[in-house]
Amino acid sequence: MKRVLFIWLVIIVALTAIPASALAVSDPGSPVEIRLTAGSATIEINGETSTVQAPYEASGTTMVPLSVITKAFGAALKRHDSKTLSLTYNEKKVIVTIGSKTVKVNGSNKSVAVAPVIVKDTTMVPVRVIAEAFGASIGKDSRTNEIVIKGVRASGTIQVGSNRVGDSYWGWSIAEPLGYELVEQSENGDFVYWVNENSNLKVMVIPGYEDREITTITFSQIMMLSYLEDDESYTDSSAVTIDGLSFQKLTTLSEDQNQVFEYRGVVAGNCLYVLRLGVTGQSGNLLNPYKTLLDSFKLSFDASAKNANDITKAIEELIAVHDKDYGLTLKLPSGWFRDPWKDHPSYVNGNNRIELKYSSIPEGDTPEKWLQRRQANLSEDILPDYIRNITTSEMMLNDGKALVLSYEHTYDQNTWLQEHEIHLFTDMYRYRLNYRYDVKLGNDGDELYKKMIAAVDLDTGKTLNATKDTQDVVDRTEITRIELGDENRVDYSFEIPSYWQHPFFLSDFLAGGFYGYDEDNYIVGFKQKYVTEDSLNQFIESITLGTYLDEGKKLISVSNITIDGNRTVKFVQNDSILHETKMVYYIFKNDQLIGFTLSARDANLTPSTLKRFEDIMQSLKIY
Template sequence: MFKQARLKNILTLVLTVLLVFSLLPGAVLAAQQNTGSEVTVQLWPNNSKAIINGENVTIQAPVELNGTTFVPLSVITKAFGAALSRKGDSIVLTYNDRTVTVTIGSKTVLVNGSKTTVSLPPFIVKGTTMVPARVISEAFGATIQQDRKSKSIFIKGQRASSTGSVSANGAKVGDSYWGWSLSEPAGLAISTQSQDGSYVNWSGSNGNTSELMVYSYKDVGSLTNDDIFDYMQELFEDDETTLERRSANRDGMRVEIAITRTTDDPTVYEYRGFSKGNDYYLILLGVKGKDKSGLSFYQPLLSSFQPSFDRSNGKLKDITKVKDGTIEFGDDYYGLTMRLPLDWVRDEESYSPQFYSDNGFFNMEIYTLQNGDTAEKWREQRQKLFRQNFAQGYYKNENKSEIDLWAGKALVYSFDFSYDLETWYRANEIYWIKGNNKYFFTYNYDVKTGAQGEALFRKTMASLKVDTALIENEFEAYDDYTDQIDYDAKTTKTSSAFRYSLELPTYWTAEEDDFESEQFYYSYDYFSLYGSVERKTTLKEASDAYYEASKNDAEYKNVTRTAVPIGGKDGVRIMLQFTSGSGLPTTEYTYLTEHNGNVLQLMFTIYDANATPETLKRLEAVVQSIKFQ
């Protein structure tokens, strides 16, 4: 579990000039604005004239004391749609996610728990509460300009998104796959949704800095209240502390509620975790400020959460990303979209779009079309290459066919293959040509999945789409490497220090190629060559030591030693078999010969599935190319 970066950008409130409103009939303001709409107010100091959203109205003239302008509180609440409640001499205003507390006779104003000091305290005149306009306007995010010549003051802001935290029309949102629902948040919009929909984030706008998150987990097992709290703590910030924690039961579910606060970027959070059967849900709300009273506005929203989804509710909007057990995967660079089951993931280290699960694998590559290329010739070339590099007995059930893609037919080469003769996979290679590019798709699945695996392959390819216009105009394709391999091309490597030379295929990759040192290393897709020189020893000493050590190592089996000529000298080949770290049957061929008091060793390691006669012949050719000086 992880916690998204939450509420890190503190709203920058616009510093305002001292403003003044007078008492305005509530019906006038209430009729002029809808929730979330723009509020404009123009007024003049010590003047009962005002213009509210373009309409002339008469207000009680403002009061100015020692440079501080006071406005009747009712003007603020009605113009901006803020809710108001009184607690003795304290007055609490609620505007979207903001809670502003002013107290008659006190210079301290609380905005979501953060203290602000004003020069003069609020007061009451003839039953009308007068408050400093500046701090209230700042808290509501209004922008204010003053025309010095006319002395008029212009205020521009937003009416409260809602008189509550939930949609007034009773609308709901939820996820039919993950199985939850809640009232549609007022003043919040979805800003992030994970690929599978298990995480959803709503963020505020127009000055609303609140954030709502819903996390869903399936098949985690039945959780205790302590387990639920542990899940919550995994999302805590480093500076986050628990203010309250309480447990409850609701309709047979375990519910855990925690209220927390961060200090570096003061924010209060309310966590509500639900354990329903083997599933776990967490709804999390964050509000800027130090005071937990800022959460009060959102209690109806939090309490509306249900770990269930009622498909019969016509007002319930389904935001699920899961359709028929699949979710959308894609790659913007390749213009690719497709649908795969939820248990598939992307290989983030792959340079090309590559996705996999326990039982399947998909890859996409794009190559430049060469003169004379056809899909048929391309498929034949790939089949030939496969047979050259995969030993007989390790593949079977070859088949050639066609498949319908989103933009036409493509050719398919299918076969079963195995690396250990126990686990078998069905490979499907798709060849398609469009414009100046060749599109190569690979889809493999475990043959144990049978008809289900084949059906998923067909279903996946039916969902696949590629923006070929994007590829033609912006994508930098490269040549198919199979067109570039020259199996006959060789390069000669010479060691002056140890007075020998040998020939290596040019398509092998040099990992370490300093032949003046005591070792070198080359590799290819499925085998490697490690060369070394052991100083001041004899062939017999070196071969005896290696042979005996291999025979006595339980990791190795079928260890044999055979005398072979190497570079016109006596030599030894030691062959052994073992299981690689990836669990694949592997054979090692080690050649040793002596020259000038040193022993040259060549160790070839190759997967048994790739040990074709052609490949073994190339390895043997390297040994026979050795020349001594």
């Protein structure tokens, strides 16, 4: 194995023996003239000289660096194994093998007097058989004694094979790019990278774009913000439609890399598919020969086709993903992606979700006690009309026996979700694994649940990050006082349950935060300075009249109350579209307006939730 790796390293070096800048990239179909002398390291290509491993004579055969031929003629090069390489030039395909005196040209064997060899990390080949296969002439300049090879550069259209390569899991395919080598692929297959001598091709699948319309402007912004190198400069953008598929296109230039790039993006399902092709040089015209290759991209993969090459990382239609911070390994079906808004492992696909949290084990706690407390939480958090079929059971995971709390719940009394909360105790932590799916999936949803949970594996001996070890949602005894303001002073403070999340934003003008449990309840605070009482009264009147109510929102009540000794107006409004109710408090003190919004889904407007909100507001202190 070590010897094979060594040979590959030698070949890789050999194929890149000539720097790209040493050979001028000519236009497709343009004349090529190579001048060289046996024993001399200086060669001349179209009048420009460069230094290479010196050609030499052996048994009447002139041996030259392979890279001289491929780069001068624009031939595509592909490695097949530790010794075999193929060159593609227009309709001609030449296969050479290190150490073999047989060269194949379009499937026909041709014998050579001297076999290709590697000399000082450079692949040396008999020049005549390859040059003539490319339709070039080879002769000698009697005046200079130079060997002269004359031909034309490859037609410019990058050759693609009859085979299609792609990923059945992510659902894409592209014509096999002849002469390219697959050099990198991510663990889950959402990133694939091919290269040849003068260009490279990358396919990226970026989840999280469900129901998002991608325009030329937004595509450019996405690429520039997250995917372009620092030295890439934008040169052009447009839209292109290929076989009914609409792509957004972006062209960039990198002077440092000496490459021009074309990006194409298209949204399908919940993913943004991006192709990126880079070509050595500084002119956008260099991208033209690659149009056939890029145009062959499709958002489909026919695994049954004889010419299909499936490079998927999926096993039994599942992709293995790993979260090193949490010591978690699981397998996901196609269409699932990590929720970027969660700081813990949480993977989603529409209404379906699987996520993991952990916490330290309180003294005296047991799995049974933990499950009982969590079951009691359900009646505190969810109104009876929004929950049904509550059951408990046991389950064997790869890491031990777990207790399962199962139930169905809804946010709108239309779409019902099946929830399985899996509770696992280990020597160090309590883990809660939540799995949710739409009940309309029926047996398919049940089977996928069993399949995915069976693949879950936890590194239970791993010491986890203490900052992520928060109070579990079932443990509701602790209270945290939040203080908000600017750098110099605290403007106000209030108390929230410790299991709620931490502030989402803070600023001088908008000094507030987002706190919540399971996205069902939240509080937002803000501050606006220098508000007169007259303007406050006008503002309150306009709200009472419904001026600021959007579609689907209804004003339920308006009341005047006192909080921390200050005049407070409380508005309650319901959103029939989002199925949530907001309680908005406007507090007027010292020419300042301080507002709070407490919100809960209609399904969570239980007496316990309302009391929790009331306790928060009564704990408010304004300084």
